[in-house]
Amino acid sequence: MIMNVLFLGDIVGRPGREAVKKILPGLKGKFEIDVVVANGENLAHGIGITQRSIDEIKDYGVDLLTSGNHIWKRKQALEIVEEDDPFIIRPANYPQGVPGKGWKLIDVAGEKLIVVNLEGRVFMDERLDCPFRALDQILDETKKLKADAIVVDFHAEATSEKKAMGFYAKGRVSAVLGTHTHVQTADEIVFPDGTAYISDVGMVGGKNSILGVKVEQSLSNFLYQIRPKFEVAEGEMEVCGVVLEIQKGKTISIKRIREIV
Numbered sequence: 001m002i003m004n005v006l007f008l009g010d011i012v013g014r015p016g017r018e019a020v021k022k023i024l025p026g027l028k029g030k031f032e033i034d035v036v037v038a039n040g041e042n043l044a045h046g047i048g049i050t051q052r053s054i055d056e057i058k059d060y061g062v063d064l065l066t067s068g069n070h071i072w073k074r075k076q077a078l079e080i081v082e083e084d085d086p087f088i089i090r091p092a093n094y095p096q097g098v099p100g101k102g103w104k105l106i107d108v109a110g111e112k113l114i115v116v117n118l119e120g121r122v123f124m125d126e127r128l129d130c131p132f133r134a135l136d137q138i139l140d141e142t143k144k145l146k147a148d149a150i151v152v153d154f155h156a157e158a159t160s161e162k163k164a165m166g167f168y169a170k171g172r173v174s175a176v177l178g179t180h181t182h183v184q185t186a187d188e189i190v191f192p193d194g195t196a197y198i199s200d201v202g203m204v205g206g207k208n209s210i211l212g213v214k215v216e217q218s219l220s221n222f223l224y225q226i227r228p229k230f231e232v233a234e235g236e237m238e239v240c241g242v243v244l245e246i247q248k249g250k251t252i253s254i255k256r257i258r259e260i261v
């Protein structure tokens with residue numbers, strides 16, 4: 001079987017969630033999507049998660065959420081990630097003892113997809129374990145599960161660190177997909193050994209915004225160095241992501257998606 005995976009970038013707040021609701025049925029039909037994974041760390045009011053926002057996105061047809069540094073913004077995240085069968089995973093390289101799971105296996109029409117979540121350390125505030133070694137450990141640990149596809153969400157700021165992860169993981173996973181910057185990059189590639197890579201898939205957020213935040217508020221932060229309350233941009237939304245065609249663990253193609261709704 002060829003597994004068609006749709007991966008959507010960071011969904012920003014209610015307008016982002018509504019854009020997913022609008023666009024998902026069409027995208028699923030057009031690309032014969034088997035499974036939808038999205039980064040959900042900005043799901044609730046543009047930062048963090050709530051049970052309600054997660055339930056909503058589940059209803060719209062997303063199968064699994066990944067996350068990143070912003071997931072902990074609201075206290076309830078600690079409980080949400082600790083469910084036995086969590087709908088959202090968190091970066092695997094958080095220190096031991098942090099609640100939640102860093103990877104998850106999901107069944108996709110009888111095939112096994114493992115989704116791994118990692119966070120970068122360059123230009124990020126958290127002091128995390130090495131994401132490269134964390135990946136090695138997960139691949140070791142999951143070998144016995146004989147996954148049909150392994151997709152990594154590498155939530156990181158620096159393109160250098162992301163590219164490094166692409167080269168480090170190539171040949172061992174089906175895809176390394178960058179998230180966190182909210183800006184889609186045009187460097188998607190499938191390495192000859194069947195690993196797809198893109199530095200950043202982009203976001204699901206306001207087209208006329210600064211990374212999903214209202215322009216005047218984000219701009220004011222740069223002009224005056226006093227951060228106002230950030231609000232999520234409304235209006236036209238850009239829906240960014242990629243579609244992967246994966247067969248026997250190897251990616252055949254990666255296609256960038258950027259649609260305006």
Ligand SMILES: [Fe+2]
Pocket residue numbers: 041068069070155180
């Ligand atoms: Fe982030």
